[in-house]
Amino acid sequence: xxxxxxxxxxxxxxILLAGSIALVDFRLLGAVMRDQGTAELSGDAAPWTLIxxxxxxxxxxxxxxxxxxxxxxxxxxxxxxGALLLALAFHYTIHxxxxxxxxxxxxxxxxxxxxxxxxxxxIGGGIFIGFVNGPQ
Amino acid sequence: xxxxxxxxxxxxxxxxxxxxxxxxxxxPVVLTLHLVGIAFFGGMVVFTDLRLLGLTMRRLPVSRVxxxxxxxxxxxxxxxxxxxxxxxxxxxxxxYYNPFFWAKMSLLALIxxxxxxxxxxxxxxxxxxxxxxxxLAGALSLLLWTGVMICxxxxxxxxxxxxxxxxxxxxxxSHLT
Numbered sequence: 001x002x003x004x005x006x007x008x009x010x011x012x013x014x015i016l017l018a019g020s021i022a023l024v025d026f027r028l029l030g031a032v033m034r035d036q037g038t039a040e041l042s043g044d045a046a047p048w049t050l051i052x053x054x055x056x057x058x059x060x061x062x063x064x065x066x067x068x069x070x071x072x073x074x075x076x077x078x079x080x081x082g083a084l085l086l087a088l089a090f091h092y093t094i095h096x097x098x099x100x101x102x103x104x105x106x107x108x109x110x111x112x113x114x115x116x117x118x119x120x121x122x123i124g125g126g127i128f129i130g131f132v133n134g135p136q
Numbered sequence: 137x138x139x140x141x142x143x144x145x146x147x148x149x150x151x152x153x154x155x156x157x158x159x160x161x162x163x164p165v166v167l168t169l170h171l172v173g174i175a176f177f178g179g180m181v182v183f184t185d186l187r188l189l190g191l192t193m194r195r196l197p198v199s200r201v202x203x204x205x206x207x208x209x210x211x212x213x214x215x216x217x218x219x220x221x222x223x224x225x226x227x228x229x230x231x232y233y234n235p236f237f238w239a240k241m242s243l244l245a246l247i248x249x250x251x252x253x254x255x256x257x258x259x260x261x262x263x264x265x266x267x268x269x270x271x272l273a274g275a276l277s278l279l280l281w282t283g284v285m286i287c288x289x290x291x292x293x294x295x296x297x298x299x300x301x302x303x304x305x306x307x308x309x310s311h312l313t
Contacts, residue, residue: 019179033204124168131164
């Protein structure tokens with residue numbers, strides 16, 4: 001009963017995390033809210049990104065603790081953790097630099113595509129954990 | 137047997153639904169698309185609701201935020217629902233017996249009712265909605281979508297014993313003839 005409840009918090013968390021980042025990425029791509037500054041919009045999104053991050057990390061650590069060996073040896077889990085580290089590092093360095101004045105629109109678009117791809121990889125890695133068999 | 141069950145069995149046993157069910161790659165890819173869509177575009181639903189509740193982008197009028205996020209929400213819904221229909225088709229008979237599936241469909245129907253009920257006062261009004269109406273619409277939307285998410289996760293935890301059900305139906309059928 002605890003496991004599925006934690007999963008729901010995990011899903012809620014990654015909707016907030018990836019959804020708030022996607023909002024800024026869609027703006028960088030010029031797809032939504034073109035009349036708003038990217039810096040302003042990312043200011044709106046940032047607190048929800050952090051709330052989402054806190055939710056996924058807490059629920060994720062608890063889910064992991066239910067069967068550490070199983071996850072640790074699972075290829076999809078390893079992929080997911082690699083993608084997560086990359087996505088977080090990218091988000092708080094290069095991606096955030098694209099929101100400051102002086103960043104070109106082209107670079108912003110490239111960063112937005114990379115950011116969306118990285119977060120999609122993290123989610124995909126998570127889904128595949130249940131479909132990949134680790135060593136028995 | 138109900139016509140709906142007959143239909144579910146027919147869908148599940150079409151070649152493409154069976155292929156999707158047994159594919160070790162395509163099924164999880166469709167599920168991934170479903171969840172990536174939920175994260176990216178569900179985020180737009182969440183931000184619309186948060187603005188309705190006055191929790192983000194307060195410098196912008198409510199109606200502007202609703203209008204700005206309407207198209208991405210609709211595109212996202214098409215992607216997520218498309219993947220959902222594919223997955224439901226591949227396991228249609230199982231889902232016929234799955235209470236979480238029916239709870240999820242009922243909640244989605246309620247979301248349609250919610251959109252219609254608040255259409256004039258909030259979503260498509262000429263003026264910015266009254267704060268009380270906006271807050272009610274936003275809170276209900278968050279609650280309903282959270283319910284959809286919980287039921288969606290629940291679907292995977294129910295495995296109806298199809299072999300036993302088939303045996304029962306077969307028994308009942310041979311009893312008649």
